[in-house]
């Protein structure tokens with residue numbers, strides 16, 4: 001027997017949870033379907049636990065800078081409060097009852113299980129107690145997110161490697177760790193663990209870490225990591241992974257060398273959870289990496305998609321932004337609809353990397369007549385005053401014909417905060433000539449943005 005509802009939301013990551021709550025508050029009959037934890041990757045296995053690790057690790061690093069600046073301090077790292085904070089404050093010991101209650105308090109319904117499409121307007125949920133079937137009149141919203149991608153390295157699958165879902169639950173740190181992949185996850189966790197005394201090696205197949213960022217950003221972060229003892233190896237081919245109780249993991253590299261460590265974190269990208277969603281039942285390709293959506297987040301008739309599965313940036317703020325749009329679309333309200341001109345992001349390494357819009361390479365590929373300007377943060381007044389820990393660079397990318405910024409990168413202490421200024425400029429297409437007449441407070445880090453803009457040759 002099928003039950004009739006207005007809307008089904010399959011997958012309750014940050015975007016799906018928001019859609020379900022908003023539509024339920026608007027008076028629709030909304031069913032939220034989640035097979036693991038309501039809230040998704042970000043609160044339980046991603047952003048929040050990792051940033052709690054990083055906050056603690058950065059406090060240790062700042063304390064270690066005291067001798068350069070004013071006195072002495074003894075730093076004794078202890079992981080126990082970090083693990084406890086993640087369990088108690090962030091994840092409620094990986095229990096989502098609060099989030100489930102919040103959805104129900106908003107007027108929504110909830111089913112724990114694997115949801116899938118079974119044709120237009122039809123949803124099936126496999127629960128522990130059996131199969132539930134729903135007829136959905138207004139629409140289905142997909143927010144099924146991603147899972148860690150595990151590369152097909154010989155031997156790897158048979159070892160007890162960690163992914164992000166394991167590393168956030170670690171109670172005792174290993175002495176040594178290999179991180180497979182020098183992207184955002186790999187770099188953030190590598191540095192956090194290293195600051196707690198773990199000897200970390202990053203193995204990155206590409207020719208630089210943080211590949212989506214400007215090369216200048218990758219270089220500054222790699223230099224800062226190397227300076228604190230992290231072994232960053234780029235351009236490496238991993239040929240095999242083995243595991244024995246001692247020494248633990250052995251990672252063999254092309255050329256014959258091998259590295260051993262007590263732990264191995266696989267942070268090699270993500271795969272979208274689309275293959276078992278019944279997409280073929282509504283005429284969509286279940287093997288597609290991402291779902292195509294229009295500006296209202298529609299992926300088909302009465303079908304919406306939000307979050308990582310849309311491929312518009314695997315970030316919580318993108319998922320939430322899209323959720324707002326899907327809600328307006330489902331309720332028949334007006335736009336503004338989705339615009340990705342000024343998507344910003346922050347990678348929480350130290351120095352942090354803030355970025356928005358197009359990189360120089362992306363702007364050139366888009367056929368834009370590009371002008372760039374950059375400035376080394378240590379040369380700015382604030383960078384010079386800051387001294388220890390002042391690694392950083394600002395880079396701006398302009399469309400010389402339109403006289404506006406189309407992208408920018410802010411690497412440095414508070415790099416993720418500094419990007420706000422450039423994000424506003426890109427989003428609102430503020431003329432560069434106007435940016436040059438602005439007051440930039442002295443001596444702030446963001447004053448270096450003015451220096452970079454002055455370097456633009458246009």
Ligand SMILES: Cc1cc2nc3c(=O)[nH]c(=O)nc-3n(C[C@H](O)[C@H](O)[C@H](O)COP(=O)(O)OP(=O)(O)OC[C@H]3O[C@@H](n4cnc5c(N)ncnc54)[C@H](O)[C@@H]3O)c2cc1C
Nearest residue numbers: 011013035040041042046047115145307308314315316319
């Ligand atoms: C370690 C790490 C750190 C990160 N740090 C940041 C950060 O600092 N800032 C930032 O913006 N982003 C960060 N991200 C990315 C961020 O977590 C995601 O972009 C964010 O969670 C949005 O994802 P989503 O809305 O697509 O859904 P997800 O959070 O991926 O949630 C999808 C949900 O759908 C469920 N699901 C899947 N299939 C089904 C099904 N068939 N039926 C029922 N339920 C299903 C899953 O169990 C999951 O709960 C980080 C990610 C990781 C892994």
Ligand SMILES: NC(=O)c1ccc[n+]([C@@H]2O[C@H](COP(=O)([O-])OP(=O)(O)OC[C@H]3O[C@@H](n4cnc5c(N)ncnc54)[C@H](O)[C@@H]3O)[C@@H](O)[C@H]2O)c1
Nearest residue numbers: 151181182183184185186204205267268269314346347348
């Ligand atoms: N601060 C943030 O906003 C934040 C933090 C973490 C993650 N995230 C999001 O999560 C996404 C996933 O992060 P991620 O770091 O897993 O993915 P990623 O795609 O950013 O990086 C994965 C890295 O692994 C490398 N790699 C892949 N296969 C390899 C192999 N066999 N050997 C060596 N290296 C290999 C890739 O070249 C790449 O550099 C990010 O793209 C980002 O959108 C965001």
